[in-house]
Amino acid sequence: MKVTFPYMGNTCIVVKALFESLNIDFVTPPMCSKRTLELGTKYAPELACLPLKVNIGNFIESIEKGADTILMTGGCGPCRFGYYAEVQREILKDLGYNVDFFVLELPNGNFQEFLRRVRKLIGKKSLWKAVMAVKKATNVSIELDKLDKLSFQIRPREKVKGKTDWIMKKFQSQVFKVKGAEEIYNIINSTREELKAVEIDDTRYIPKIGIVGEIYTVIEPFTNFKIEQLLGNMGVEVDRSLNISHWIVEHMIKQILPLKKHRPYEQAAQPYLNTMIGGHAQETIGNSVLYAQQGYDGVIQLYPFTCMPEIVAESILPTISNDLDIPILTLIIDELTGEAGYKTRIEAFVDMLLRRKERVVTNNEYILSRY
Amino acid sequence: MNTYYLGIDIGSVSTNLVLLDKHSKIYKKLYIRTQGQPINALKEGLKTLKQDFSENFKIAGVGTTGSGRQLGAVIVGADIIKNEITAHAVAALDYCPDVRTILEIGGQDSKIIIIKDGIVYDFAMNTVCAAGTGSFLDRQASRLGIPIQEFGKYALKSTTPVRIAGRCAVFAESDMIHKQQTGQNIEDIINGLCEALVRNYLNNLGKGKEILEPILFQGGVAANIGIVKAFEKELGKKIIIPEYFDVMGAVGAAILAKEKVMKTEKTNFYGFDLINREYKARSFECQDCSNICEVVEILSDSEPVARWGDRCGKWNVIENRSETSA
Structure with a gap:
């Protein structure tokens, strides 16, 4: 089983942390690109909203890299998003891709069914281990958001234009090279220090x-x-x-x-x-x-x-x-x-x-x- | 020797050039069809300006605006590059300092600008749809075989109202064709179209905005008397059309250039010799990552002077270099 998921900003890093602590084999979808969009618009219903199209592009690109299982979140009723997984499942089936879908949702509040799906995903590992992995991944997401927020504050004030962009770009390329929540933390920490060291001009109104x-x-x-x-x-x-x-x-x-x-x-x-x-x-x-x-x-x-x-x-x-x-x-x-x-x-x-x-x-x- | 400030507005449909004198009076204006070739249009404009002068004169500053403002700036060496909203507002405030509302309809864009206490207080610009803009009117006029200059006059001859769907150019065109095939009068259909466009404009851009007088109507479409009347009817207010309504963006750019040059006391203008240079734009797809950016390169006598379009920024190095040296 090789799991993949939609690309949505830093969410990828969070999912990576989660899967790596559970030893689940996975494929990170290639970063969204024009090709992703082209694949999506080709196969999605024309009037569907953009995220659905980009997701489909992500899935196809991941399948090309060997993914056979797709992880999506779902839910009833918030908006069309609730149907995404179902529609995407059918579209991929029509295209002849043989993939499994894991939809993380509470179907009619049915906790048993949710657990059954989680169990299928994590295999024989204990639920406690899964809970701990979720906790770690959640912490990664919190740290990632803090880092982003810091970059939003530094960028407009930097003395040398482009410094923040450069640090954040370096972060993006480094973070995908390491493995596990701990190492992701390390990179977040060193990037934070780099950002804090950026020279600041605080004379202008921001x-x-x-x-x-x-x-x-x-x-x-x-x-x-x-x-x-x-x-x-x-x-x-x-x-x-x-x-x-x-x-x-x-x-x-x-x-x-x-x-x-x-x-x-x-x-x-x-x-x-x-x-x-x-x-x-x-x-x-x-x-x-x-x-x-x-x-x-x-x-x-x-x-x-x-x-x-x-x-x-x-x-x-x-x-x-x-x-x-x-x-x-x-x-x-x-x-x-x-x-x-x-x-x-x-x-x-x-x-x-x-x-x-x-x-x-x-x-x-x-x-x-x-x- | 007279000094002038040059304002350039490179739009989707027209490229406008304006020369302002020291007192911000318009000395000369040019309205050239862009026809998908902004560089040629700009060079042609500059050539015409140059030829018309017998006296000695000096360009003291240049400002560019419009969707091709960056391209224009690279070619002429602009002192200031400004978005159309600011440029239009600056020109309108110069023409009528009390102005409260600016309606602007150009080739691809339409905007509404609300002015309060002499500054832009709020604005809206069409996003995903170009229904109700100049190019759509252009297209309908040519489909009906009516010169665009006459289009508005037809609307005034209408006697019976005909309702045309206005929220989408595709719907509007189908509706027009269907009504024309059932034998409705062409004047009535054109009037219906004008009213539909105004309705669409006010419902979309004007939503939740208080449209107060004085109201200025700028942009190429202000020449269309049918649209003007439809606005007056729908708003129940008087619409003022400035004398130079069709080049207000360029006027704003020239005023901004003047203000900038007064601060910096020098201009980046390359001089009229640039019309003798060969400018070419070429584009290529960068294959270095999956983004496959469409990079555009501007060549002046086969020497690259600017590049843009790349997401990572590695191609636009020359642009940065020229900025720092300027």
Whole structure:
């Protein structure tokens, strides 16, 4: 059995840590590329959302590298994502690939069935060992997110342009060469130290932008044209509202175990959207409110074309923008690979944030300076 | 010797050049069809500008904007490269300092800009769909065999309203054809199309935005009287069309260049000699990783002057070098 899984940003490193501690044989899908997208769009239904297409591309590329089993998460009803595994299973079957699917979900709350699937995946190893491996992998995800967050803070302030990018690129290439959670930790630690040693220029004003939206497009850099890096190099500090660690802890572990959930966005979203309507719409709303309250300069919403929960959220965002006086930019992502259009919008947005700030700072004695 | 500031707006449909004098008055404007060849359009524009001068003059600063702003900047040596939203807003504020709303419809893009206290306060730009932009109107005009300059006038002759689906160019075209085949009047269909485009614009870009007067309408589509009337009808407000509505992006770029040069006190402009150079753009797929980036290389007399399009940044080294030396 050689297991593979969809490529979604740093999630890959987390899954790698998990499988390596359980001695499960696996194939890391090649990083998402134009070829991945081409394979996906060729075989997926045309009107399906982008993540489904990219996933299919990932699977085919992994099968080419020898994978015979696919691990997906699922779930009933959050949005079309709930059907991904089923649709993908059928598509791969039609293409003549003979692969097994493991769907990690609680079918109708059936814990027995969940355990049966886990058992099949881990073989004869003890459940306790599996739990410990999950714990380790979760910790890796938490550390990864902290590292990303640090890079978001350093990048706009670095004195030598490109330093942060270089360190993070080195990290990505190193991390896939090592084995096991311990060694991944070591690399995270040394990268953190390198980032902390980057020379900083803290004389400039650094605007802050929060990223909200659909989780896949927020997390996978191939689909969002590395938006955090793009903004960072424009001198903007970014915060990502959705993280892998948050998702693993809040939406997978706490879904299965009866632990108290930490979801401050639910309360923040209350006046605008007081219930879960699928996908990450409530997170988008709630986190936008939270960003405004925390004094962020702006919010960018990302979502794949036709994503229904985010369409609902998008129509609520102008009210939040008005009520809390925070500019919000929506970017819809599909298979377009021309980045110029996105760059124009992002550049104009950042320009606008700086000028709004300038006006507040100089308090009406504002002179139209355009730099 | 007179000094001028050059503004260049390289758009999908047209490439516009503007010369501003010291007092930000427009001395000369050019509107050239890009026809998919931005480099040629730009060179042709510069050639025309040069030929029209008998006097001695000096270009004191250059600004580029539009979707081809980076390409243009590499070729002419720009002092400032700015996105279209900022450029349009700057030009509009210069024309009408009290402006509150800017409607801009160009070839591929449409945008709405909200101004408050003299700065861009909010904006929206079409994302995935180009329905309701100039190129779609162009296409419909040529399909119907009507010159684009006349297109709007047909709409004014309409007597009966015809509803055309406006949210997608493909739907709109099917709807137009179906209605035309049932014998509806061409004037009524064109009017229906204008109204549909305005409806689509306001529903998408204008959603949740307060459209206050004065309202300026800029971009090539502002020449279409049918669209202007449809806006006035839908909003119940007066629409102002600036004198140089079709080159406002270039005007903004020139104003920005002027401000920049006043700070730096020098220009990067390569001079008009550049029209004698041979510029070529070539592209290749980098095979070094699975991203297979489409790298574009700009050659000036077969000497590479810029490269872009790569995700990892290893190809754009020359661009960086010229930036640091500048």
